[in-house]
Amino acid sequence: MASHGFWSLGGDNAGANAGSQSPSTPRAWCQAAAQKFPGGLGSKLCALLNVGDAEKSADPAAKLPPPGEAAGTCGCNKSCNCTKAAVGFSDLYSTDLLPASDGDTKTMTFLQEVVDILLAYIVESFDRETKVIDFHYPNQLLQMNNWELQDEPATLDDILISCRATLKYAIKTAHPRYFNQLSTGLDMVGLAADWLTSTANTNMFTYEVAPVFVLLEYVTLKKMRDIIGWQDGRGDGIFSPGGAISNMYAMLLARFKMFPEVKEKGMSSVPRLAAFTSEHSHFSIKKGAAALGIGTESVICIKADESGKLIPADLERRILEAKQKGFVPFFVSATAGTTVYGAFDPLIAISDICRKYGVWMHVDGAWGGSLLMSRKHRWKLDGVERANSVTWNPHKMMSVPLQCSALLVREEGLMQNCNQMHACYLFQQDKHYDLSYDTGDKALQCGRHVDIFKLWLMWRAKGTIGFEAQIDKCLELSEYLYNKIKDREGYEMVFNGKPQHTNVCFWYLPPGIRYMEDKEERKKRLHKVAPVIKARMMEYGTTMVSYQPQGDKVNFFRMVISNPAATFEDIDFLIEEIERLGQDL
């Protein structure tokens, strides 16, 4: 594994230094797996993933066992009656599977083969000895397999090869050392639920086509509203395709609540509107304003304090200023857990201002909303019960598989009035069941993916106290990281004081920069450190963590912990790895 010139700032010895500590090779993983799992299971797992020989090959397909050898044999004794029968895939096509007549056995065997590949991938993903990523540049990856689509069909053998190749180059988001995004980790019950959801393959628009899922959404949204603190869990809500869309829904509802005529007549019927959010808030607030025809200039960014929290006095000042200019303030989006700093805006003070000026209060808790489930940490969202709407993404801090984002709304009926179009081919009024369960017309979408079952089943499996424990543990780990580096030589914190969420923002200063006296030159060099360390992390595949600049602050690491697989040792590893990869810079 050679080190690229690009990867270093000054020298090119990082690769050589690092090589000895990089994760063990796939072959070594196979040997370890063979010892760990008895009865040949370890080597079977290894063969399924084809990690034994592919590492030196540019073409993953080239080194696969010949079709029919690994594939199609369950590995069981002949008297076995497991669902995997002896079927060879090199002569079979998708048209041999169900609904083909007599496709039952072939289908079960094919799906079982895929599942075996997935199970092996899962076990490997949690193993710290494996790489988080087997990185290749886009132009390299394009050449590593034939990804092009053809006129002619491929055999099922080729399909299995494609599955293996896809996983080989995928990021192992379940890996205990994957910290790159706010959504990390892989929950086994959540995964099982997502597999079931795919199998049920239906849509959320009516009770008619999704009876159980519609009821589970009803039950779960009520529970979430109850946790927010709305009386008897009353209100409304929806699971939407991500936090950005949930925030857009909130802005749409706020506008409709103040000016219901906007639905028919558009923005030309309403005065110029103004929305307010912290300068540290998520970009989706501006994106939503652009889409809804409000315009990004009508989103007024409120100053945040040093730790990233919105300053209420500045909010009030800007609301008054906007009113004086003839704008109508209609929407304040407070953030509960900002993306970079993890800051929680002061919700009680903000709600006082919103009430005073009659403005809709939204809480973007996409990232921090889950802290409501923790008795220890929910005080950070005190005042959330005063909000008109709340975004809460269980796919982030609760580790529900992607995607799972909820918008909760305090007022009942508003979503329906805002969005309904009464399509008579879908929402027939003369059906034989209670139509209040046909909730599709309150959505912006027509067909809506079933995102509820994975959250519901995980909640069932963990209980509220299980989610609480999982969340508390992530916060404990981040506190451990903060305490470890805040006074450590070579580190500077981006803001003072203990972080409120699991975000720990810091600079690592390599020895060559640490003592530089020229402040400008130091800053310039420091800006390049995080990108190079990150690039090296990806090349070695040892861990992944995010970085960015913010305002006048040069590139810094933003460590976040939402991965339930992470331990104190993984935090130690991260620090050692940053120092190992960055010492020469």
Place this chain on the structure above:
Amino acid sequence: MASHGFWSLGGDNAGANAGSQSPSTPRAWCQAAAQKFPGGLGSKLCALLNVGDAEKSADPAAKLPPPGEAAGTCGCNKSCNCTKAAVGFSDLYSTDLLPASDGDTKTMTFLQEVVDILLAYIVESFDRETKVIDFHYPNQLLQMNNWELQDEPATLDDILISCRATLKYAIKTAHPRYFNQLSTGLDMVGLAADWLTSTANTNMFTYEVAPVFVLLEYVTLKKMRDIIGWQDGRGDGIFSPGGAISNMYAMLLARFKMFPEVKEKGMSSVPRLAAFTSEHSHFSIKKGAAALGIGTESVICIKADESGKLIPADLERRILEAKQKGFVPFFVSATAGTTVYGAFDPLIAISDICRKYGVWMHVDGAWGGSLLMSRKHRWKLDGVERANSVTWNPHKMMSVPLQCSALLVREEGLMQNCNQMHACYLFQQDKHYDLSYDTGDKALQCGRHVDIFKLWLMWRAKGTIGFEAQIDKCLELSEYLYNKIKDREGYEMVFNGKPQHTNVCFWYLPPGIRYMEDKEERKKRLHKVAPVIKARMMEYGTTMVSYQPQGDKVNFFRMVISNPAATFEDIDFLIEEIERLGQDL
């Protein structure tokens, strides 16, 4: 199974008549499965689904085999080394699974147990002897299981019971006689791909976190644009959460193209806009206009002819009228495959008008776009290559698992300019790879679900010719249905002539209504026929097909065929079933 008073118009003997022809009981299905699958596999499938004894029980959990008996034994010989080891789930919790230390075997065994339940469900779903739906009213279903969320965790045994209960009351969307929606059927390769997608559990925003999926989206969008007829497949596009959102994207782009200042300044900076679409178009056009601040009144509905196609002369007339009133025409949405009639608007004539008046031409091919893959039927979309944007939902006619919707855009770079917000924590400009693959900033969403892999893998498995054959077969079946009923006694077609898509719209007139002379009374009675037959279909669980009124036309059946499992016999069955369930009305 008693017939409710509600279910009949005049008599209550339908239930008694129908009982003998309803699908065989779950017990009978088990007996048949036991004969079909050797080596005990059939009875194992049956036990997994727990269909043997649950039919008379109000609580599906009550009649399950005791924990530890069915669960946790792979059923194989002792020397078997399949991934299912002997694990009992009644004492295990989700915290015993990965990432728990030594959680490997328990995890694989648990996931394998879930997969066995899913495999059994799949096999059962394709079996015509089983019900499409085991229908219960919402208040009944709420009482059939404990769906409430608790503070305390449940055992994995309880989780498996919840999976079985959820599937027991789910709609079998793979069933060969499920015709209820535009999205029906279940593709086995698509399902495998969706399971893999869930396992990879990542997001589409950057190459960094989804290298393979980002490349596959690139390859597939290019191929789709190529099929549309854009030179060298050039252009742009995105997979979005459904056709409604794809259409909203198109409207957003059209507005931005004409008035780029709208992004910053909002609708107050632009003149009053007007959008045009057929009176038969999908409700998402109006929904989008409401959301984007354009207003539903600015969506001008153009007359359609008797078969549901937009009349170009009326489009031109209404554009001129709007201009005279001071509106700026900016967007025409032609429909390629309307929701109810399946009509294809005349795209060439529409494009001529769009060019003449400088208006963005969008083609909503959510339902009909897939006909582009058929050499026999693609002429119905002649002129689509002149469009500025096209919505095309592979989750409908191509039977890709939900959701999979693409928006294709002719102009490169426009999406990026329209939607980007330059979030520096996500789209860092100093990364070490080609940033043109970080496509997240052109989306309205931030995190975006991976919808590409299931389409790509299916395309790989079938080839373009495989999709073509599947689509042609559905159209052949609908032509068979049309020919069968167009002159049959008791049927009236909603519009004359052969349908262009697989939509066949018709009234069934029971003998008691067929010869009524009072036209008003006849119409009134006929309006109630389809809802009652549909309700009975759901009670007996034999088949499902949609109905609706349209304009001054009373409730009629809209049969659509996108289900690759359907055969000529299933069409025959549908007709027999409608007559059986409706003869007494």
